[in-house]
Amino acid sequence: MKDFPQTTAKRPFPFAAIVGQEEMKQAMVLTAIDPGIGGVLVFGDRGTGKSTAVRALAALLPPIEAVVGCPVNAARLEDCPDWAGVLDPLTERKPTPVVDLPLGVTEDRVVGALDIEKALTLGEKAFQPGLLAQANRGYLYIDEVNLLEDHIVDLLLDVAQSGENVVEREGLSIRHPARFVLVGSGNPEEGELRPQLLDRFGLSVEVASPKDIDTRIEVIRRRDAYETDRAAFLDEWEPQDAALRAQILAARDLLPKMVTPSETLRDCAELCVALGSDGLRGELTLLKAGRALAAFNGEDAVTRDHIREVAASGLRHRLRRDPLDEAGSGARVAKTVADVLG
Amino acid sequence: MWSRLERALALLAADPVGLGGLWLRARSGPVRDAAVAGLSALPQPLRKVHPTISDEALFGGADLTAMLAEGRMVRRSGLLEQQGTLVLTMAERASSGLAARLAAALDQGQTCLVALDEGANEEEALPAALADRLAFHIDLDALAHGDATALKISQPKVSVDEVLISPDALRDLTAAAVRLGIDSLRAPLLAAKAARAAAALAGRHAVTEDDLREAIDLVFLPRATQVPEQASDEQTPPPPPQDDPQSSEDTPETPDSDGPVQLPEGMLIEAVAAALPADLLAKLAVKARRAKTGASGAGDKRLCNRRGRPLPSRAGRLDGQSRLDLVATLRAAAPWQAARRRAAKIERPLHIRGEDIRLKRYQDRSDRVLVFAVDASGSAAMARLGEAKGAVETLLSQAYASRDHVALIAFRGTTADVLLPPTRSLVQTKRRLGSMAGGGGTPLAAGIQEALTLGLQARSRGMTPTLCLLTDGRANVALDGTGNRSQAAEDAAKLGRLARVQGLAALVIDTGQRPQPALRQLAETMDAPYLPLPRADADRLSTAVQAALDA
Numbered sequence: 001m002k003d004f005p006q007t008t009a010k011r012p013f014p015f016a017a018i019v020g021q022e023e024m025k026q027a028m029v030l031t032a033i034d035p036g037i038g039g040v041l042v043f044g045d046r047g048t049g050k051s052t053a054v055r056a057l058a059a060l061l062p063p064i065e066a067v068v069g070c071p072v073n074a075a076r077l078e079d080c081p082d083w084a085g086v087l088d089p090l091t092e093r094k095p096t097p098v099v100d101l102p103l104g105v106t107e108d109r110v111v112g113a114l115d116i117e118k119a120l121t122l123g124e125k126a127f128q129p130g131l132l133a134q135a136n137r138g139y140l141y142i143d144e145v146n147l148l149e150d151h152i153v154d155l156l157l158d159v160a161q162s163g164e165n166v167v168e169r170e171g172l173s174i175r176h177p178a179r180f181v182l183v184g185s186g187n188p189e190e191g192e193l194r195p196q197l198l199d200r201f202g203l204s205v206e207v208a209s210p211k212d213i214d215t216r217i218e219v220i221r222r223r224d225a226y227e228t229d230r231a232a233f234l235d236e237w238e239p240q241d242a243a244l245r246a247q248i249l250a251a252r253d254l255l256p257k258m259v260t261p262s263e264t265l266r267d268c269a270e271l272c273v274a275l276g277s278d279g280l281r282g283e284l285t286l287l288k289a290g291r292a293l294a295a296f297n298g299e300d301a302v303t304r305d306h307i308r309e310v311a312a313s314g315l316r317h318r319l320r321r322d323p324l325d326e327a328g329s330g331a332r333v334a335k336t337v338a339d340v341l342g
Numbered sequence: 343m344w345s346r347l348e349r350a351l352a353l354l355a356a357d358p359v360g361l362g363g364l365w366l367r368a369r370s371g372p373v374r375d376a377a378v379a380g381l382s383a384l385p386q387p388l389r390k391v392h393p394t395i396s397d398e399a400l401f402g403g404a405d406l407t408a409m410l411a412e413g414r415m416v417r418r419s420g421l422l423e424q425q426g427t428l429v430l431t432m433a434e435r436a437s438s439g440l441a442a443r444l445a446a447a448l449d450q451g452q453t454c455l456v457a458l459d460e461g462a463n464e465e466e467a468l469p470a471a472l473a474d475r476l477a478f479h480i481d482l483d484a485l486a487h488g489d490a491t492a493l494k495i496s497q498p499k500v501s502v503d504e505v506l507i508s509p510d511a512l513r514d515l516t517a518a519a520v521r522l523g524i525d526s527l528r529a530p531l532l533a534a535k536a537a538r539a540a541a542a543l544a545g546r547h548a549v550t551e552d553d554l555r556e557a558i559d560l561v562f563l564p565r566a567t568q569v570p571e572q573a574s575d576e577q578t579p580p581p582p583p584q585d586d587p588q589s590s591e592d593t594p595e596t597p598d599s600d601g602p603v604q605l606p607e608g609m610l611i612e613a614v615a616a617a618l619p620a621d622l623l624a625k626l627a628v629k630a631r632r633a634k635t636g637a638s639g640a641g642d643k644r645l646c647n648r649r650g651r652p653l654p655s656r657a658g659r660l661d662g663q664s665r666l667d668l669v670a671t672l673r674a675a676a677p678w679q680a681a682r683r684r685a686a687k688i689e690r691p692l693h694i695r696g697e698d699i700r701l702k703r704y705q706d707r708s709d710r711v712l713v714f715a716v717d718a719s720g721s722a723a724m725a726r727l728g729e730a731k732g733a734v735e736t737l738l739s740q741a742y743a744s745r746d747h748v749a750l751i752a753f754r755g756t757t758a759d760v761l762l763p764p765t766r767s768l769v770q771t772k773r774r775l776g777s778m779a780g781g782g783g784t785p786l787a788a789g790i791q792e793a794l795t796l797g798l799q800a801r802s803r804g805m806t807p808t809l810c811l812l813t814d815g816r817a818n819v820a821l822d823g824t825g826n827r828s829q830a831a832e833d834a835a836k837l838g839r840l841a842r843v844q845g846l847a848a849l850v851i852d853t854g855q856r857p858q859p860a861l862r863q864l865a866e867t868m869d870a871p872y873l874p875l876p877r878a879d880a881d882r883l884s885t886a887v888q889a890a891l892d893a
Contacts, residue, residue, distance in 0.1 A: 045525065045526070046470065046471060046474045046526050046528070047474060047525075047526035047527045047528040047529075048527070049527075051449060102401065102443070102446065103439060103442050103443050103446075106397075107656070107657065119677060119678055119681050123680055123681040123684055124681070125681075143442070143446060144442040147438055147439050147442050151656070169657075169697050171695075171697070187471065209525050209526065209527055210527075213516065213517060213520055216516050216519075216520065216527060216530070217512065217513045217516045217517070219527055220512050220513075220515070220516045220527065220530045220531060220534070221509060221512055221513075223527075223531055224507065224512055224531065224534055227360075228503075
C-alpha cells in the first residue's frame with residue numbers, strides 16, 4: 001500500500017483529455033492554484049469520471065522541492081520535524097503527493113503510530129509516520145467519503161483545520177505539519193455526509209453523466225484510445241497538460257498581487273446573506289476561489305464575473321436544506337446569483 | 343441463458359481484468375454448482391471472499407502470532423495483494439463499505455470479480471456500485487436442472503490486445519446504450535471490451551458486427567432500463583426489412599451523423615427483440631424502489647456500545663459504559679512485551695498500559711420513532727385529538743417491549759405545531775398533552791411538512807422514523823397559509839412525494855365519516871398503507887398502527 005502511487009499504478013488518464021465536467025475540472029484547478037481554498041467535494045453518479053479526475057490531477061500538478069528523506073515533504077531543513085532525524089539540507093524534486101485514503105484504513109495508519117518493527121526487534125520507540133504525514137503539501141483523496149467511519153472523519157477534519165497532526169499515544173508525543181487539500185468523492189445514493197463535514201470542504205461540485213450523445217461518444221472514444229495504446233494517447237495529450245500546468249504556475253505567481261476591490265467583497269457578502277449560509281466560511285471561500293480564478297485567467301483584479309462563476313461550487317453545500325426544494329441547491333444558488341449580482 | 347453463461351465465461355477468460363467480472367444470480371442448487379464448476383476455466387486462481395471479510399484479510403496486515411514466535415515483523419498478505427480472481431459468495435449480503443473496497447480494487451485494474459448472488463427477491467441484490475463495474479450480469483434462476491450441462495470454455499485464438507475496434511463501432515455501442523436507457527458510461531466501455539474479446543475468441547483481428555451484437559446482448563440487455571422501440575415507434579414506423587444491412591459483413595457503414603446518431607437499426611432491434619427480458623417493466627419498478635429506499639433492504643443501522651452485532655474493536659478509554667475487548671487488548675499489548683519488560687522497574691508477567699485498551703463496539707438496529715401528525719381542525723377535532731392522545735399513550739406503554747419513541751404534531755388553522763417531541767417518557771407525554779386547542783382550517787401540507795422535518799431529524803440521530811397521519815383529508819389551507827383548496831391539495835401531494843423520495847415509511851389513517859378518495863391517493867403518493875377508521879378509538883388505533891408497522 002505504501003508505495004502504491006508510483007510503482008504499481010499505471011500512468012493516469014491525462015487531465016486535459018477529460019471530456020466535459022467543466023465545473024469539476026475548474027474546482028480542482030482552483031485548489032491547485034490556492035490550496036487555502038480548502039478541498040473539493042465531488043458528488044455524482046457512478047461512472048462519471050470522479051476518480052479519474054483526481055488521479056489525473058496528481059499527474060498534472062507541478063513537482064515540489066522537498067528535503068531528501070523527510071517524511072513530511074518539508075521544503076527546508078528547519079521545517080523537518082526533529083523526530084525524523086534528517087540532517088542533510090539536500091533537496092530533491094518530487095511529484096506533488098496525492099495520497100489515497102482507503103476506506104478500511106485504521107487510525108494508526110492515518111495519524112501514524114509506534115513503529116512495530118523497531119519496537120519488536122530493537123526494543124526502541126520510534127514513530128512511524130502515517131498517511132497524514134505523506135500527504136503534507138499535497139492532496140489527500142478519499143473515495144466514497146460518505147462511507148468513511150465517523151471517527152476517522154472527525155480526525156481528518158481536526159487536522160485539516162489546524163494544519164498540524166498531533167500524536168499523543170503509546171508514550172509518544174509527536175507533532176508534524178499536515179497541510180493538505182482534501183478531495184472527497186462519493187455517490188449521494190450510498191449515504192449522506194454530515195453537514196459539519198460538508199462545510200469544511202471549500203468547493204463542492206455535482207457531476208452527472210453527460211446527456212448529449214456526441215459527448216458520450218467522445219468520452220468512450222478517448223477512454224478506449226487510452227486503454228488500447230496508452231503511450232500514444234499520453235503523447236498526444238502531453239502538450240495540453242503541460243500548457244495547463246504552466247497556466248497554474250503563472251496563476252500562483254499572480255495570486256499575491258491580486259487586487260480585491262471593495263465592491264467584490266460586498267458582492268460576496270450580499271450573496272451569502274441572500275442565501276442564508278451559516279458562518280463566514282462561505283464568503284471567505286468565495287473570495288479565495290474568485291481570486292484564484294482571476295489569476296488563472298491572467299487578470300489582476302477580482303470582479304463580479306469571477307464571483308459569479310465560482311458561486312455555485314463555493315456555496316452549494318452551505319445552504320440549509322429546504323425540504324420543498326426539488327431542483328437541488330445548485331439551482332437555488334444560480335437563481336440567487338442572478339437576483340443579487342444581476 | 344446457459345449458453346449465455348458459457349459465452350460470458352469464455353469472454354471473461356479472454357480478458358479477465360478488462361471486463362471486470364461476472365454477476366451470477368442463482369439460488370443454490372445443481373444449476374449453480376455446475377456454473378461455479380465452470381469458473382475454474384478462468385485463467386487466474388480463484389480466491390474466495392465472503393461478505394463479512396475483515397479489512398485485514400482483504401488488505402493484509404501484521405501477523406501477530408508469527409511475529410511473537412519469530413521476534414520480527416511478519417506481514418500477512420491480503421487477498422487483494424495476491425493475483426487471482428475474487429469470488430464473492432453471498433454477494434447480496436455485501437455491505438456498501440465492502441462494495442466500495444472491492445470497486446476500488448477493480449478500478450486499479452488488477453483483479454477480476456465473480457459475484458455469486460443468492461438473493462431471494464429483487465430487492466436483495468449485489469450493491470449497485472459493484473454491479474456497474476462487472477461486464478456480465480447473468481440470472482440462472484429460471485433454469486431447470488437439465489439445462490445445466492458441463493461448460494465448454496473455448497480458448498482465445500489471438501490476444502485481446504491485438505484486436506482493433508473501429509471508432510464507428512464505439513459510436514454505435516454508445517448510442518445503443520443511450521437508446522436502452524443505460525446511464526453509466528462504464529457500460530459502453532465494457533461492451534467494447536466484450537466485443538474485442540469475442541473477436542479474439544473467433545481469431546479475428548478486427549471487431550465485426552457479430553461481435554458487437556454479442557456485446558450488446560451480454561453487456562447491455564441486462565442493464566436496459568427502457569425499450570428502444572417506444573421512442574422510434576412514435577416518430578417513424580419501424581424500418582422496412584430491405585434496409586437491413588445484409589450485404590455488409592464487416593463493420594457497419596454508418597452515414598455521417600445528421601442530428602441524433604443513426605444506428606444500424608437492423609442490428610440493434612434484432613438483438614434487442616431476441617433477448618429483451620420479458621419482465622423488464624416490472625424490474626424497472628423494482629430498481630426505482632430500490633433507489634428510493636437506500637442501499638440495503640434492512641432497517642437503519644447504527645453504532646452502539648452495548649448490544650448488536652460485534653464490529654472490530656477500537657482503542658479507547660474505559661469509561662464505565664463501554665465494554666473491554668480483552669482479546670483485542672492482549673493482542674495490542676503483545677508486541678511491546680519485550681520492550682516494556684526491559685524498561686520496567688517491577689517484574690511482572692504481563693505489561694499492559696492504558697493505550698492497549700480496546701473497546702467493544704456493536705452495530706444495532708435503531709429505535710423506531712412514530713411521528714403522529716393529527717388533524718386538529720373543525721368540529722371533530724377534540725374527539726380525534728383525544729383518541730390520538732390515547733393511542734400515543736397506549737403505544738408508549740408498550741414501548742419498553744418494542745423500543746419505540748413517539749412524537750405528536752397537531753395541525754390546525756394555518757400552522758402545525760409539535761406538541762410532543764420524540765420521547766418514550768409516559769410521564770412527560772401526559773404532562774404535555776394536557777390541553778390542546780382545536781378548530782379552524784386544515785393545513786394538511788403544513789402538517790406533513792412538520793412531520794417530515796421531525797422524521798428527518800430523528801433519522802439523523804440514528805432512529806428509524808415512521809410517519810402516521812390522522813386526518814379526514816379535507817385539506818383547505820395551502821402551505822403559505824392561504825385558504826385555497828386546490829393549492830392545498832397540491833402542496834400536500836408535493837410533500838407526500840418528498841416523504842417518499844426521502845424513503846420515510848408512512849401510514850395514513852382516514853378518520854372521516856366516509857373514506858376520502860383524495861386521501862387514498864395521497865397515501866399512494868406516499869407509498870403508505872391507507873386505513874379508513876371512522877370513529878377510531880384509542881385501542882383500535884394503536885392496534886391498527888402496530889399491525890401496519892409489523893406488516
